[in-house]
Amino acid sequence: MRLELSEQDLTKLVPEFYARVRADPVLGPIFDGAIDDWDEHIEKLQAFWSSVMLTSGRYKGQPMVAHLRHEGAMSAANFDRWLALWQKTTGDILDPDNAAALQAKAARIAESLQLGVQFQSER
């Protein structure tokens, strides 16, 4: 089925996801300890997802480098928790096809971030 995800969907999804992240007892303190300007973070993540899903090219950054700064928080359990919350939030907010596409993409990116962090920490 054709993907009809829009910028508007991301404008709803991303702030709601990070509101839930902040309310999460495990992920909340990690993010609140790392992020000073939440408006900027949400803006950046909307650009990220827009680049990934809509190939808008709006995001210019290095996710791997950003996560290496927080290596201690990048455990398999935390990735599972992040992905479970992403799954729930996308499912609550978007139609099933768009939610499924975002879930599959996040799982692949999470896997590569996790491998990257593991690889760096073993060097």
Ligand code: HEM
């Ligand atoms: C940024 C934590 C998983 C995408 C960040 C930052 C933190 C963080 C603390 C802010 C970094 C900084 O500026 O110092 C986590 C944790 C995760 C996780 C604890 C799971 C264990 C993911 C996943 C994705 C993702 C699965 C993508 C699917 C991003 C992006 C940024 C970011 C795009 C912005 C990077 C930049 O500054 O350009 N994350 N993250 N994160 N995260 Fe995650």
